[in-house]
Amino acid sequence: MTPESGSQGPAPDRNGHTVIGAGAAARQVAARHSRGRLWLAGFQAATVVAIVALAALVYNVTSNSMGLIAYTVAVDAATLTAEGVSVKEMRRDEMVRILESRLSAQRLRVLDVQGPLAQRSHGELSRILEREVIRPKVVRSFGALESVFRRAEIEAQVGREHPDARLTWRRWWDWQFVTSPQSSYPEFAGIRTAILGSLWMIAITVAVAMPVGVAAGIYLEEYADRGRRINQLIQTNINNLAGVPSIIYGILGLTVFVRALEPLTSGAALGLTDPTTANGRTILSAGLTMALLVLPVIIITTQESVRTVPPSMREASFGLGATRWQTVRHHVLPYALPGILTGAILSVSRALGETAPLVVVGASTFITTDPTGPFSKFTVLPMQVYQWTSRPQDTFRDIAAAAIIVLLVLLLLLNSVAIVLRNRYTVRY
Amino acid sequence: MWLPWAPLVVQPQVRTGWGRVPARPPPPGRAARLERRKPADDAVAALTRDIDGRAATEVLDLSRRRRPGEGAIEGLLFLAGAVSIATTVAIVFILVEESAKFFAGPEVGLIAFFTGTVWQPRIGLFGLWPLLNATLMVTAIGMAVALPLGLLSAVYLSEYASARVRSVLKPILEVLAGIPTVVYGYFALTFVTPILRSIFGPDVVQIYNVASAGLVVGILIIPLVASLSEDALHAVPLGLREAAYGVGATRLETSLQVVVPAAFSGIAAAFILAISRAVGETMVVAVAAGAGPNFTFNPFYAAETITGHIVRISGGDLSYDSVDYQSIFGLALVLFFMTLALNVLSGRVVRRFREVYE
Numbered sequence: 001m002t003p004e005s006g007s008q009g010p011a012p013d014r015n016g017h018t019v020i021g022a023g024a025a026a027r028q029v030a031a032r033h034s035r036g037r038l039w040l041a042g043f044q045a046a047t048v049v050a051i052v053a054l055a056a057l058v059y060n061v062t063s064n065s066m067g068l069i070a071y072t073v074a075v076d077a078a079t080l081t082a083e084g085v086s087v088k089e090m091r092r093d094e095m096v097r098i099l100e101s102r103l104s105a106q107r108l109r110v111l112d113v114q115g116p117l118a119q120r121s122h123g124e125l126s127r128i129l130e131r132e133v134i135r136p137k138v139v140r141s142f143g144a145l146e147s148v149f150r151r152a153e154i155e156a157q158v159g160r161e162h163p164d165a166r167l168t169w170r171r172w173w174d175w176q177f178v179t180s181p182q183s184s185y186p187e188f189a190g191i192r193t194a195i196l197g198s199l200w201m202i203a204i205t206v207a208v209a210m211p212v213g214v215a216a217g218i219y220l221e222e223y224a225d226r227g228r229r230i231n232q233l234i235q236t237n238i239n240n241l242a243g244v245p246s247i248i249y250g251i252l253g254l255t256v257f258v259r260a261l262e263p264l265t266s267g268a269a270l271g272l273t274d275p276t277t278a279n280g281r282t283i284l285s286a287g288l289t290m291a292l293l294v295l296p297v298i299i300i301t302t303q304e305s306v307r308t309v310p311p312s313m314r315e316a317s318f319g320l321g322a323t324r325w326q327t328v329r330h331h332v333l334p335y336a337l338p339g340i341l342t343g344a345i346l347s348v349s350r351a352l353g354e355t356a357p358l359v360v361v362g363a364s365t366f367i368t369t370d371p372t373g374p375f376s377k378f379t380v381l382p383m384q385v386y387q388w389t390s391r392p393q394d395t396f397r398d399i400a401a402a403a404i405i406v407l408l409v410l411l412l413l414l415n416s417v418a419i420v421l422r423n424r425y426t427v428r429y
Numbered sequence: 430m431w432l433p434w435a436p437l438v439v440q441p442q443v444r445t446g447w448g449r450v451p452a453r454p455p456p457p458g459r460a461a462r463l464e465r466r467k468p469a470d471d472a473v474a475a476l477t478r479d480i481d482g483r484a485a486t487e488v489l490d491l492s493r494r495r496r497p498g499e500g501a502i503e504g505l506l507f508l509a510g511a512v513s514i515a516t517t518v519a520i521v522f523i524l525v526e527e528s529a530k531f532f533a534g535p536e537v538g539l540i541a542f543f544t545g546t547v548w549q550p551r552i553g554l555f556g557l558w559p560l561l562n563a564t565l566m567v568t569a570i571g572m573a574v575a576l577p578l579g580l581l582s583a584v585y586l587s588e589y590a591s592a593r594v595r596s597v598l599k600p601i602l603e604v605l606a607g608i609p610t611v612v613y614g615y616f617a618l619t620f621v622t623p624i625l626r627s628i629f630g631p632d633v634v635q636i637y638n639v640a641s642a643g644l645v646v647g648i649l650i651i652p653l654v655a656s657l658s659e660d661a662l663h664a665v666p667l668g669l670r671e672a673a674y675g676v677g678a679t680r681l682e683t684s685l686q687v688v689v690p691a692a693f694s695g696i697a698a699a700f701i702l703a704i705s706r707a708v709g710e711t712m713v714v715a716v717a718a719g720a721g722p723n724f725t726f727n728p729f730y731a732a733e734t735i736t737g738h739i740v741r742i743s744g745g746d747l748s749y750d751s752v753d754y755q756s757i758f759g760l761a762l763v764l765f766f767m768t769l770a771l772n773v774l775s776g777r778v779v780r781r782f783r784e785v786y787e
Contacts, residue, residue: 036681043589046581047598050655053648054605057612060620215509223503224510234510237517243702243772244765245709247736248520250743251761255523259749292516299513325502353609356711356736360743382611382712389615389716397619404612411607 059145061408065401066171068147070158071187073166074135075102087126087134095125102133131188138187138395139165172402181368182379186388186395191403196370197283197363197378198352204287204374205351209294210344216295217302217340222328242296250360253289258361261285267375281362284374289361293354294347301346305339306332338425345418349411355382381407524765527758536752542759548722548738550753557763559724563732567643567714568707570728574647575703579654580696586655587662588684599656606652614716617645622717625729633729637719640728645717646710654703661695662688694782698775705771709764711736735760 020028078084080098087095096117100108111117111128120128130136139162142154147169158167180190216238224231262280263269265288309332317327333340363383371378379387381403388400532539537555545556582602586595621641626634634640665688673683689696719731720741733741739757748754 032679032682036679039681039685040585040589043581043585046578047585049578050582050605050648050651051598051601053651054601056620057608057616060616061612064619212509212512215506216513219503219506219510223506231510234514238513239776240769240772241513241517243705243768244520245711245736245768247709247711247739248524248761248765251739251758252516252520252523254743255527256519295513295516299510323496323499325499349607353607353611355609355611356715356740359715359740362743365744382609385609385615386611386712386716389611389618397615400615401619404615407609408612411609415607 061401061404063143063145063401064398065144065173065405067144067169067398068142068151068154068167069138069170069395070140070162070165070167071136071138072162072164073137075133077134080133087129090126090129092120092122092125095122095129098133099125099129107132127188131183131185136187138398141170141394141398172399173405177399177402178406181370182366182384183368184366186393186399189388189399191381191384191406193367193370194379194381194384194403195406197383198380200283200371200374200376200378201287201290201380202348202351204284205290205294206344206348208288208291209298209347212291213295213298213347214302214340217299217306218328218332220299221303221306222324222332238296238299242300245356246293246354247356247360249289249293250357252292253285253357253361257285257288265375281364281377282375283371283378286358286361286363286378286380287374289357290351290354293357294351297347297350298340298343301343302336302340305336305343308339309335338421341425342418342422345414345421349414349418352411352414353382353407355380355386358383359386381410520765524758524762527755528762531752531755531759534752534755537756537759546724550756555756555759557760559722560733560735560738560760561763562724562726563639563714563718563722564708564734564736566639566726566728566732567646567710567718567734568704570640570643571646571650571707571710572700572704574644575650575654575707576700578647579651579699579703580658582651583655583658583662583696584684584689587659588680588688602652602655605648606656610649610710610712611716613645613649614713617641617713617717621645629729635719635729635731637717637731638729639718639732642714642716642718643728645713646707649710649713650703650706653706654699657699657702658692658696661692661699664695665691691784694779694784697782698779701771701775701778705768705775708771709736709768711740715740735764739764 077087081090081094090098099111099117103111108117115124117125117128140158147154155167158165177190178195179192180188181193182191183189216234220231220235220238224234226232257265258280265280265282265285267282267284313331313335314327317331318324322330358380364377364379365387367377367379369376385400385403385407388396388403391397531537532542536553542555542557544558545554546558547554547556548559582598586598590598618637618641621644622634622636622638625638625641626636669687669691670683673687678687714734714737718734718737720737721731721733722738723730723732725732739760742753742757
């Protein structure tokens with residue numbers, strides 16, 4: 001925009017403006033436009049970085065969650081029976097006989113207490129057989145892409161480094177992964193306890209945060225006198241709470257719910273203590289902590305969607321003699337509902353992915369029993385990802401990737417529900 | 430004169446689409462009130478005969494009724510709003526109270542806490558700087574990534590992109606913003622760190638390092654910066670752009686010299702919020718930055734941030750009376766005030782520097 005100036009340029013006229021010739025002007029405009037194109041490339045590149053990052057993340061997770069694995073076994077399944085069949089083809093009585101001959105008496109007693117071997121299903125028996133007798137152990141795992149394109153090299157490498165290992169393709173996030181409980185062997189670990197823990201926690205969070213959040217949002221938009229200091233204080237406070245790091249909420253939950261309210265959150269006050277726990281580190285504490293964490297989000301989205309209800313709606317209702325609550329209940333709430341629900345779903349997805357406060361509140365690091373109620377100790381899906389990622393072994397990283405995939409699929413489902421709700425029920429005036 | 434609180438005399442019958450429906454008789458309490466007002470009511474009744482000349486036979490009381498339910502509901506709604514106040518009060522009270530125990534203990538002094546450069550609870554040294562330094566390094570690296578990239582993509586989205594491109598890019602940013610932070614931690618540890626190690630050499634870059642955590646925190650914050658800045662750019666009135674084009678500015682000149690300065694307050698607020706978010710970010714650093722306080726300025730070394738330390742200490746089984754347990758409250762207090770100051774500052778910037786048009 002500034003014309004070229006300098007000693008060799010044309011002299012300014014009497015108004016101080018520099019007059020340049022048509023050729024110089026054309027050159028200048030061309031230069032400005034090429035500068036514009038250069039910057040545009042920069043803008044586009046910056047935007048592309050976000051896409052590349054997302055692509056890299058998705059690639060990294062998928063690639064780690066499946067691929068070739070090299071594994072060794074303690075006992076070859078083919079040597080277990082005379083016919084040399086695989087575990088799937090064995091009969092139940094054969095499997096029971098093998099287990100009884102191969103396992104120690106003590107281990108058999110433990111299994112019998114959980115459920116007599118003879119009465120167990122084929123699937124259950126084959127899992128026990130695999131876990132306790134065959135004992136596969138992953139010695140090396142490869143990413144999905146290299147498994148596909150460099151299979152020959154991988155086979156050679158495995159043959160060299162682990163002569164007794166077998167190579168097979170494994171996708172970690174299968175149905176068995178979703179339905180198995182946690183295990184200290186990554187080959188058999190699953191996320192059932194974590195998924196159930198997440199569901200319980202979300203249920204408590206929603207049951208607490210939704211009514212309180214929506215009520216607070218309605219109060220601030222429909223009832224509060226903005227001139228009063230207390231209402232301004234509440235509003236400012238909510239905006240600031242939304243910016244408090246989630247780990248601080250964890251510390252709040254630890255002090256208030258886990259420690260101060262321990263008789264209540266452990267269920268002792270109601271005589272409902274879960275035998276596996278005797279302290280306040282329960283699903284209830286986690287759910288309440290999470291409810292406080294998502295409360296500002298729900299309040300703010302409620303306020304925003306209540307604000308979009310046109311004033312004429314309220315005026316018409318008041319004009320007919322309705323009271324304030326009747327107006328809110330029958331006119332404002334129904335029209336604001338899609339927005340409120342969208343906000344609720346977004347806050348649920350926030351709660352589903354949040355990890356830090358739960359570490360502080362005391363999610364269990366290792367439990368194999370399903371949670372049975374609000375007073376059980378628990379673990380949640382992102383917690384499981386964190387645990388497995390923190391382990392040095394590659395196989396745990398692989399199942400962490402599988403757990404991430406399950407988590408992301410759940411989040412994607414939730415968000416699509418939110419988008420559908422928003423598009424389907426949004427009323428325009 | 431019409432007085433809204435005076436009883437109105439109306440026709441006792443309500444006209445509906447299907448004929449006349451007799452009104453219900455008034456409750457006894459209301460009848461008693463009518464007795465007292467007899468003369469005035471008679472006068473009004475005389476004035477309000479309907480077309481057929483029939484006198485009003487009944488009085489409907491529309492005066493303001495006491496509605497205890499309404500008041501109770503408003504009270505309940507207010508209580509729900511007050512929960513947020515209670516939360517803040519509880520946070521501040523707990524942090525201050527437990528930190529007071531921490532600082533009052535024989536092991537730690539306030540000055541030693543804020544000036545010490547060694548954090549070794551085992552030998553009784555609680556110097557904040559190793560943790561704070563790591564937090565600041567992660568934040569600085571993250572901001573070096575997130576601020577330019579976020580702002581540039583905001584300018585692109587707001588000033589250049591067509592509606593179709595926007596409809597593709599915005600959901601991608603939303604997806605990036607919705608991914609749980611622990612997943613980003615996994616990404617930092619299993620993807621970014623190996624890349625850094627292959628570029629700079631495994632001897633230079635440790636397995637757990639601040640650089641990879643910082644880079645990924647940056648990626649994580651791009652959507653926040655981009656969407657807040659884009660909102661600010663979007664709010665600049667079209668007239669400003671048209672005026673710039675009118676005097677012959679190119680699109681770039683309009684964007685950088687007219688629109689961005691006009692949206693300065695919003696962009697600055699977005700930047701400050703981004704810093705606050707990076708300071709409080711926990712899972713990425715807990716997974717990728719390493720465990721163990723380390724006072725270093727080398728981004729390729731492992732170092733523990735404030736948040737990372739809180740997670741590691743509270744993740745273990747700790748007894749509630751130990752100094753370790755109290756120390757996380759001291760750290761949380763520092764963290765809380767850092768983020769609170771940044772959030773308040775961000776709000777101030779918006780109000781102070783906002784350009785108001787029309």
